[in-house]
Amino acid sequence: MRARLADAEETAEDRAPANNARALLLDNREKQYHILFLCGRPNWENAFIRRAAEMDRQLKLTSLVRVSGKEREFKYRGDRSSLANPLFEGFDASRELPRYDESVFIRLGAEEQELIGGYPDRLEDLFPYHLIVWSEIEAEFFSLGQMEATRDYVRQRGGALLLLGGPRSLGQGGYAGTPIEALLPARLLADSSLPPDPALQPFQADPALEGLASGVWSLDPDPEKNASLWKEGPALYGLNPLALIRPGAAMAARASSQSRALDGLPLFVSQRYGLGRGAILASYATWPWRMGVEPEDERHERFWRQLARSLCRETPDAIEARGKQDSYPVGAPVRLEFLVRDRRFESREGLEATAIVRGPGGEILAAAVEESIEESGVYAVEFAPEAPGAYRIEFAPGTTENPPAREEAILATPDRREFDNARYDPEYLRRLARAVGGEFVPLEELGGAFEKIPWRPSQQAEYGRARLWSWPGFYLVLAALALAEWLWRRRRGQA
Numbered sequence: 149m150r151a152r153l154a155d156a157e158e159t160a161e162d163r164a165p166a167n168n169a170r171a172l173l174l175d176n177r178e179k180q181y182h183i184l185f186l187c188g189r190p191n192w193e194n195a196f197i198r199r200a201a202e203m204d205r206q207l208k209l210t211s212l213v214r215v216s217g218k219e220r221e222f223k224y225r226g227d228r229s230s231l232a233n234p235l236f237e238g239f240d241a242s243r244e245l246p247r248y249d250e251s252v253f254i255r256l257g258a259e260e261q262e263l264i265g266g267y268p269d270r271l272e273d274l275f276p277y278h279l280i281v282w283s284e285i286e287a288e289f290f291s292l293g294q295m296e297a298t299r300d301y302v303r304q305r306g307g308a309l310l311l312l313g314g315p316r317s318l319g320q321g322g323y324a325g326t327p328i329e330a331l332l333p334a335r336l337l338a339d340s341s342l343p344p345d346p347a348l349q350p351f352q353a354d355p356a357l358e359g360l361a362s363g364v365w366s367l368d369p370d371p372e373k374n375a376s377l378w379k380e381g382p383a384l385y386g387l388n389p390l391a392l393i394r395p396g397a398a399m400a401a402r403a404s405s406q407s408r409a410l411d412g413l414p415l416f417v418s419q420r421y422g423l424g425r426g427a428i429l430a431s432y433a434t435w436p437w438r439m440g441v442e443p444e445d446e447r448h449e450r451f452w453r454q455l456a457r458s459l460c461r462e463t464p465d466a467i468e469a470r471g472k473q474d475s476y477p478v479g480a481p482v483r484l485e486f487l488v489r490d491r492r493f494e495s496r497e498g499l500e501a502t503a504i505v506r507g508p509g510g511e512i513l514a515a516a517v518e519e520s521i522e523e524s525g526v527y528a529v530e531f532a533p534e535a536p537g538a539y540r541i542e543f544a545p546g547t548t549e550n551p552p553a554r555e556e557a558i559l560a561t562p563d564r565r566e567f568d569n570a571r572y573d574p575e576y577l578r579r580l581a582r583a584v585g586g587e588f589v590p591l592e593e594l595g596g597a598f599e600k601i602p603w604r605p606s607q608q609a610e611y612g613r614a615r616l617w618s619w620p621g622f623y624l625v626l627a628a629l630a631l632a633e634w635l636w637r638r639r640r641g642q643a
Contacts, residue, residue, distance in 0.1 A: 164570035171475065173538060173559040180206050181278045181460035186267060187213045188285035188316055190254075196435040197281075198256065200449035207456055210277075211256035212263050214285070251289070269293055272492055274301040278460040284314040287322040295327045302331050303422030305493050308459040313388040313430040320388060331426040333397035333419035334390040348432075350383035351405035353415055359400030364454045365416075367447050377447060379404075382440045386432025390414055418459075425462060429455075466493065467543065467554040470526075477563035478536055484529045485520070486543050486554065495525025500546040503529040508537025515541070533560035 162168070183201065187194045190213055201209035253266055267290070268274050274297060290298075301307050309331065311317060319337035323329055329336055355378060359365035368374040387403055387410055397419035405411045418427035437448040470485045488496045497519070505513040513531050520526035533539055537560060544553040574590065581588040589597040616622045 164567050167564070167567040167570055171536075171559060171561055173475070173557060175557075178206075180208055181456065181463075182276055183207060183209045183279045183281065183456060183460070184263075184274075184277045185209055185211045185281045185283065186285055187211060187283045188289070188314075189214060191284060191433075192435045193283055193312065193433050194256075196438050196448060197452050200452040201456065203446075203449055204453050204456075207453065207460075208257070210258045210262060212258075212267060213254050213256065214251050214289075215254055216252040267294060269297065271297040271300050271304075274298065274307070275305050275491065275493065277301075277307060278463040279308045279310065279456060281310045281312065282317070283312040284316050285321070286316040287326050287328070292327070299327045299331055302424035302426060306423030306462070306464040308425045308427065308463060310427045310429060310455075310459060312433075313386065313428075314432050315386075318388040318428065318430065319391070331421040331424075332428060333394050333417040333426055334414065334428060335392040335394065337389060337391045348385045349405055349407040349410050350385055351387060351403040351407070351410045352381065352383060353378050353401050353431075354404035355401045356399055358398045359416065362400060362458055364451070364458045365401055366454075367450060381447065382436045384431050384434065384436055387413055387415070388428075388430040388432075390417070390428070390430065393417060394419060396420070423464060425459060427459060465554070466491065467545065469543075469554065469556045472556065472558065475559045475561045476533060478533055478560050480563070481530060481532050482539075482558060482560075484541060484556065484558070486527045486529065488525050488527060488545050496545065497524055499527070501527045502544050502546060504542040505529075505531050506540045506542075507533070508535060508539070513539075517543075533558075536560050536562055 185194060185197065194211055194213060198209055198211060201207040251266060253263075255263055269291070274280065280298065280301070287295075298309060302309050309328075311323075311328075311332065314321070317323075323332075324336040324338045353365070355365035355374075360371075360374075365378075366374055367377045390413070393399060393414060397417050399414050399417050401415040403410050403413045403415050413430070414428075415431060416427070416429050418425055434448065434451070437451070441447070466489045468487045468489075470487060472484060476482050486501075488499060488501070490496050499519075501517045501519070503515045503517050505515040507513055513534070515529050515531040518528045518530070520528060527543075529541060529543060531539075539558050539560060541556045541558070542553055543556070572591070574588070578588045580586075587600060589600065
């Protein structure tokens with residue numbers, strides 16, 4: 149794509165027309181982000197979020213909804229006793245039914261064998277997802293292995309975990325002191341520190357600067373209209389209090405309420421954890437944003453699509469390109485580094501990786517692949533573009549056990565770096581003059597600049613030696629000088 153300034157016209161007054169237009173390389177490949185939504189009970193939140201995701205073909209939402217919890221102990225009922233979950237009481241006992249100590253789920257939007265055993269116990273089963281959302285699910289539901297696998301999914305895989313608020317979530321759900329709390333952007337209140345019956349006071353979302361800058365909490369490009377949409381929208385009810393926001397965490401929105409107990413409390417907080425991100429949306433529910441508004445009002449759907457994309461887009465792939473620039477000068481060496489990880493996202497060494505570089509006209513360029521000796525799993529591809537245009541790099545790890553080949557592209561342009569910042573910058577010129585031991589002359593004093601330039605012998609001057617007695621004219625000069633001396637002495641009477 150070639151971008152040009154709207155009011156840029158090449159005129160005689162424009163001394164640098166080369167910087168009026170710029171070529172850009174856009175990645176328009178089809179991408180799909182896979183989201184796992186775990187819900188502790190059938191609720192409206194899951195239904196409305198699913199509808200929002202269905203409006204975006206790049207978001208694939210798989211819901212795992214618990215319809216019956218597991219029993220802590222077996223209840224003997226005589227002849228009516230059964231090992232099946234109480235939800236199936238009265239059904240044919242000869243069928244294979246979930247046990248009493250197993251939860252029962254329904255799967256929405258899942259593949260045939262996806263999540264067939266419930267929430268995954270193994271770390272590698274979580275890797276296909278870019279984002280995991282927990283809604284109204286208590287900490288007691290998870291085993292220690294499942295919590296540790298989820299924590300490692302965020303830290304090692306680079307995925308995102310979003311916890312939604314609710315009476316059985318966060319501190320009220322018993323997550324304080326669990327392995328999950330370590331990746332969350334806030335310290336949680338213990339059960340003993342929570343109010344016994346929190347008042348469900350109404351509140352509005354008040355986006356902070358971090359939220360507006362991220363684009364997630366921007367519903368309209370006009371700042372005033374955007375603030376009005378959040379202020380005048382339907383109110384939310386129920387908010388989980390947080391003990392302490394961790395250093396380095398970003399609070400994108402807070403609650404705005406007439407209740408002093410709720411006003412200013414964190415609503416959405418996130419932080420980096422390892423390669424991934426942990427986030428909290430402390431509201432009990434967001435579906436009220438969809439109620440009480442016109443059917444064409446899609447602020448709820450837009451918010452959830454923007455939130456899901458912001459959390460998913462930072463999730464790395466198994467093969468990740470690093471050190472990529474917007475453009476490269478023609479003829480200059482291009483170096484791209486590829487970090488290769490296997491299906492468990494562990495770096496791979498000693499691979500026979502190959503790379504194919506195709507030029508703008510389809511020609512194949514020679515490209516060398518070198519494995520780094522400083523960092524595990526890093527392979528560098530080097531080549532030099534010969535003409536302007538887009539170059540495609542097909543990088544293959546070399547074995548079938550690794551992820552498929554990765555395709556990247558770079559843009560080669562003529563070297564016009566001197567026109568990128570073509571303006572008079574006196575401060576930069578002063579620093580440059582001091583660095584080289586010269587002197588800076590302002591434009592208004594440019595007329596006298598030549599008088600300040602000292603003369604120095606050129607370092608490129610050529611010196612030679614000639615023998616005068618080998619030149620015939622030398623003897624004529626000697627004869628002339630001798631004759632002149634004789635005449636002078638004769639006139640004085642000395643000859």
